Amino acid sequence: MERIYNFSAGPAVLPREVLEQARDELVNWQGCGMSVMEMSHRGKEFSGIAAEAEADFRELLAVPANYRILFMQGGAIAQNAIIPMNLLGQKQTADYVVTGIWSEKSQKEARRYTTVNIAATAEASGHTTVPPMADWTLSTDPAYLFTCTNETIGGVEYPFVPDLAQIGRAEVSVVADMSSHILSRQIDVSKYGLIFGGAQKNIGPAGLTFVIVRDDLLGYAMPHCPSAFDYRVVADNQSMYNTPATYSLYIAGLVFRWLKEQGGVAAMEQRNIVKAKWLYDALDQDGFYTTSVDPACRSRMNVPFFLKDERLNDTFLTEAKAAGLVQLKGHKSVGGMRASIYNAMPAEGVQALVRFLHDFSRRHG
Numbered sequence: 001m002e003r004i005y006n007f008s009a010g011p012a013v014l015p016r017e018v019l020e021q022a023r024d025e026l027v028n029w030q031g032c033g034m035s036v037m038e039m040s041h042r043g044k045e046f047s048g049i050a051a052e053a054e055a056d057f058r059e060l061l062a063v064p065a066n067y068r069i070l071f072m073q074g075g076a077i078a079q080n081a082i083i084p085m086n087l088l089g090q091k092q093t094a095d096y097v098v099t100g101i102w103s104e105k106s107q108k109e110a111r112r113y114t115t116v117n118i119a120a121t122a123e124a125s126g127h128t129t130v131p132p133m134a135d136w137t138l139s140t141d142p143a144y145l146f147t148c149t150n151e152t153i154g155g156v157e158y159p160f161v162p163d164l165a166q167i168g169r170a171e172v173s174v175v176a177d178m179s180s181h182i183l184s185r186q187i188d189v190s191k192y193g194l195i196f197g198g199a200q201k202n203i204g205p206a207g208l209t210f211v212i213v214r215d216d217l218l219g220y221a222m223p224h225c226p227s228a229f230d231y232r233v234v235a236d237n238q239s240m241y242n243t244p245a246t247y248s249l250y251i252a253g254l255v256f257r258w259l260k261e262q263g264g265v266a267a268m269e270q271r272n273i274v275k276a277k278w279l280y281d282a283l284d285q286d287g288f289y290t291t292s293v294d295p296a297c298r299s300r301m302n303v304p305f306f307l308k309d310e311r312l313n314d315t316f317l318t319e320a321k322a323a324g325l326v327q328l329k330g331h332k333s334v335g336g337m338r339a340s341i342y343n344a345m346p347a348e349g350v351q352a353l354v355r356f357l358h359d360f361s362r363r364h365g
């Protein structure tokens, strides 16, 4: 069977070239006589794979030298606890900006460890926008300010950098959950204290969690923080304090190399702008569909939309599947449809979806 276009929010589509290379190397990696899955994580072969993956990730995002890249496990949800356990130090409060389901979950988890101040929330809008920084109310001395810069479920993406210097609070470190838009656009890492996410949206297979953290934030873990989740311990052991998700890291490394061959993050960003524009234009112009996110905050990666006549939802999904377009059903908390169009979604996939949107509305409108 030819590959279908998979619009899943995650685990998500991977580049065909990466899957083919992994297939070719599956049983015998580069003539060493074994699979990457069978290698010791401390052996020469895997050490090289891990070092190259980290170096390429660093290069792609131009991560400054005073930041460490950690590969951990537990996903972004585990980080919701690991972050306060590591960053609170002597502070009594952490600030959260709530823009949807993921940042809401994050602030809830943090309450198990500290006092949470909601610096801003977009709840009144039904989480369809990002409150402007001028409206954020930070606490006096927070350990950090937490953001989710792309809400995967709601499809809300920050249209600005949460640079607290602009509101006179440069001393507060910004933490960002970038699970679903890391590597989709250029970012200035130096504006953040910590960036994290699960790999299974825009990087590779599930099981791998990335953390990019500024040096000076290491070393403050709570006494009860598990050693495997203590950033200082993980950093001092080059992410090998315990066995990392070796195969997921290997695939992530192949994706990083693929991204470099594609022209890097700047080139991907240009393509992502174009792909998202095709899709939003089709939704806006057709008259058969609606979207609810503030146009200024529309995510380039996750595009939720609704059929005006929701009785057609099942027919839409059935016909889409028959046309080779799958995983378009919206998250249960939002309803409707959602198309995730990550880096690895080819332009042809988005074009096929746009054709299907018009075709479906013509036949059922």
Ligand SMILES: *Cc1c(COP(=O)(O)O)cnc(C)c1O
Pocket: 010, 074, 075, 076, 077, 078, 102, 148, 150, 151, 152, 177, 178, 179, 180, 198, 199, 201
């Ligand atoms: C998917 C997702 C998560 C959850 O990630 P897990 O790896 O399942 O823990 C958290 N935050 C965002 C923004 C996500 O997209």
